[in-house]
Amino acid sequence: MLQLKADLVAKFGAGHKARIERGVDQVAALWGQSDGDLAEFCRTQFIADEQTLDATFKRFDGVFEQLNGHFNEVIRYLKQDTDLDLGPLLPLDPLLAGFDPSAHLTEDLFQNKIAFVALLNFPLVPLQTKLAEAEGYSRRKWAELRLTDHFDSRIPAEVQQEIAAVGASAELYIAQYNIWMHHLLTPSGERPFPKGLRLISHWNLRDELKADYADPKALTKQRLILKLMERIVDQSIPESVIDNPTVDWDPESNAVKAAATQEIEEGGSRRTATPSTAPEPNNRYQRLLSQYLAARKADPFSPVAPTMIARSFEINREIPEAKVVALLTEVLNSPQVPKVAAVIEKRLGRKLEPQDLWYNGFLPRSKFNENQLDEITKKKYPSAQAFSADLPRILQKLGFSKARAQYLASHIVVDPARGAGHAMAALRRGDFPHLRTRIEKDGMDYKGYNIAIHELGHNVEQVFSLYDIDQTLLAGVPNNAFTEALAFVFQARDLEVLGLAKPDKESDRLRALNDFWSTWEIAGVALVDIAIWHWMYDHPKATPAELKDAVVAISKDHWNRFYAPVLGGKDSLLLGIYSHMISYPLYLPDYPLGHLIAFQVEEHIRKSADFGQQFERIAKIGRVVPDRWMIAATGQPISSGPLLRAVEVALQ
Numbered sequence: 001m002l003q004l005k006a007d008l009v010a011k012f013g014a015g016h017k018a019r020i021e022r023g024v025d026q027v028a029a030l031w032g033q034s035d036g037d038l039a040e041f042c043r044t045q046f047i048a049d050e051q052t053l054d055a056t057f058k059r060f061d062g063v064f065e066q067l068n069g070h071f072n073e074v075i076r077y078l079k080q081d082t083d084l085d086l087g088p089l090l091p092l093d094p095l096l097a098g099f100d101p102s103a104h105l106t107e108d109l110f111q112n113k114i115a116f117v118a119l120l121n122f123p124l125v126p127l128q129t130k131l132a133e134a135e136g137y138s139r140r141k142w143a144e145l146r147l148t149d150h151f152d153s154r155i156p157a158e159v160q161q162e163i164a165a166v167g168a169s170a171e172l173y174i175a176q177y178n179i180w181m182h183h184l185l186t187p188s189g190e191r192p193f194p195k196g197l198r199l200i201s202h203w204n205l206r207d208e209l210k211a212d213y214a215d216p217k218a219l220t221k222q223r224l225i226l227k228l229m230e231r232i233v234d235q236s237i238p239e240s241v242i243d244n245p246t247v248d249w250d251p252e253s254n255a256v257k258a259a260a261t262q263e264i265e266e267g268g269s270r271r272t273a274t275p276s277t278a279p280e281p282n283n284r285y286q287r288l289l290s291q292y293l294a295a296r297k298a299d300p301f302s303p304v305a306p307t308m309i310a311r312s313f314e315i316n317r318e319i320p321e322a323k324v325v326a327l328l329t330e331v332l333n334s335p336q337v338p339k340v341a342a343v344i345e346k347r348l349g350r351k352l353e354p355q356d357l358w359y360n361g362f363l364p365r366s367k368f369n370e371n372q373l374d375e376i377t378k379k380k381y382p383s384a385q386a387f388s389a390d391l392p393r394i395l396q397k398l399g400f401s402k403a404r405a406q407y408l409a410s411h412i413v414v415d416p417a418r419g420a421g422h423a424m425a426a427l428r429r430g431d432f433p434h435l436r437t438r439i440e441k442d443g444m445d446y447k448g449y450n451i452a453i454h455e456l457g458h459n460v461e462q463v464f465s466l467y468d469i470d471q472t473l474l475a476g477v478p479n480n481a482f483t484e485a486l487a488f489v490f491q492a493r494d495l496e497v498l499g500l501a502k503p504d505k506e507s508d509r510l511r512a513l514n515d516f517w518s519t520w521e522i523a524g525v526a527l528v529d530i531a532i533w534h535w536m537y538d539h540p541k542a543t544p545a546e547l548k549d550a551v552v553a554i555s556k557d558h559w560n561r562f563y564a565p566v567l568g569g570k571d572s573l574l575l576g577i578y579s580h581m582i583s584y585p586l587y588l589p590d591y592p593l594g595h596l597i598a599f600q601v602e603e604h605i606r607k608s609a610d611f612g613q614q615f616e617r618i619a620k621i622g623r624v625v626p627d628r629w630m631i632a633a634t635g636q637p638i639s640s641g642p643l644l645r646a647v648e649v650a651l652q
Helices: 002-012 014-030 038-045 050-078 092-097 105-111 114-121 127-136 139-149 157-175 203-214 218-233 283-296 308-317 321-332 336-348 354-358 370-380 384-389 391-398 402-409 446-467 480-491 505-538 544-567 590-606 611-619 626-634 641-651
Strands: 178-180 198-200 247-250 255-258 413-416 421-424 434-437
Touching: 002 014, 002 038, 014 038, 014 114, 038 114, 050 114, 050 139, 092 157, 105 114, 105 157, 114 139, 127 626, 157 283, 198 203, 203 218, 203 354, 203 370, 203 446, 218 354, 218 544, 283 308, 283 505, 283 544, 308 321, 308 480, 308 505, 321 505, 321 590, 321 641, 336 505, 336 544, 336 641, 354 544, 370 446, 384 391, 384 413, 391 402, 391 446, 391 611, 402 446, 421 446, 434 446, 446 480, 446 611, 480 590, 480 611, 480 626, 505 544, 505 590, 505 641, 590 611, 590 626, 590 641
Parallel strands: 413 434
Antiparallel strands: 178 198, 247 255, 421 434
16 A cells, blocks of 8 residues: 555655545445455546545535435435325335345446545545634535445445335334324223324324323323323333324223224224234334344444444544433433422422423413414415425515525425324425325324424425525535424424414523423433434343343333322333334434524524524535534534523523
């Protein structure tokens, strides 16, 4: 290797020595025996001429926009029948959803040497170097780094394909995990929930629990939901009650019986002639274990981040795990927690219980009965098309000019989701982001509307950060926490858009308390997610049953450490209910990070009279490392400090 470097320096000049040595090392680290003559490749593909180097970079920029963009469109089409509520699934549909036509792309780019051209001529920089030198990087330098980031590992196509297939299977499992709430019985045989209420776990169950605070039967309904959630986590839930509107179930005793003829509802994916109490056979943990086993197959091919945990933090987030854990623990151990809990206790007029983990009484929506809100949104949005047609008005109400609102609306497609809802970005100009939200037969209920406004935040960011970015390789935001943050900024204004709330000093005070409580809630869940993945790596031969026991133990431990002193309920399993743990590996830390980022961004935006212009400016910063993005957006790095200080002021 030394001789090759010396030969190249002699050929191209001493002025290129540093680039040559770096490029040869980057290529050699991933060059395989089947790739041929390394020395000959370097001699012919090293670019010394500045003009040619610039043209090569621009060519890569255009090529990756097209490759990533078109593959993204194909994948979206393959998954549309599992993602969208378009009718009954065919046996073929899960297979199509698990097929990733881009799985071979990276390996193909290595095999035909395109990847090595990038590695030979542009810098591949580890995270620590990026963090140390970020302040001095130009926009072009950041774009070059994002180019070579495509090639920081060489994971075989068959491994990529398996990861995609396992992920799609887990997503479909979660998308169909519905509970028909009218068929939940109290120990005395009451039905506290109305007919037709079909809730997906965990999103809708959690949102129903939040909405029930305004109901006279709040505690009865909330305690039923808690027991239901715990039975999902420990898998004692009878398999026959999942998405089945023909059976009744008492979660407390776990008794199941056939529903009376007049109580049976239309819909659901399961039918049971003779209801059974047989528990779900650890399907939840088989899906999670499959995600781990598939991810592990990529470990040997990712030397810079040799575990899924490392890839999640070092590559995907570009925030070290230790920093994330420290930020979240700072919130969990904050002295403000018992103070805010005392405020909630006073507002509720009772001792706090485990369900108050999701207390939302600081929000304007807590003043409204969920049925009132459902009536408004269902009338306003009977279909996805109706919501799409209203996008220009919604965006203007949020603070965008008429011209920008029309521009954004024309670049967003609205679809009816089979699951809870999500946003799917476009990756090339000419394609559009898709907003997916759940729409029942009688229209979009408030839960669906609230999610739709959240997803709209994603979509607006996705339009600006693709169509209006200065360097296409910088399209997007630093990581998922940032896109969640910008979506939270939208979601917090959902009632303003409906004309039911107006910001004032009191609402700002309550917003700080709500954001803090929401961050405290999800911070513990994120630590549970991280701990589960560490446990799986420590126990690589675990069975689904052993993994279930571990998740139960980890959930109890974190609850008892952080939540039981405030909410009671020793050994509660609530922290293990989140569906993301099953379908989106290690995604959950992005939510508390997103809350912290959203609060900082919101504080900055509120100082400006023009929400639309500020949101657009921030969304166009692009994929630089997280702290540089935050400094450009708000003037300071990511911190829990602004939120904690605002809570202290709000309490006073």
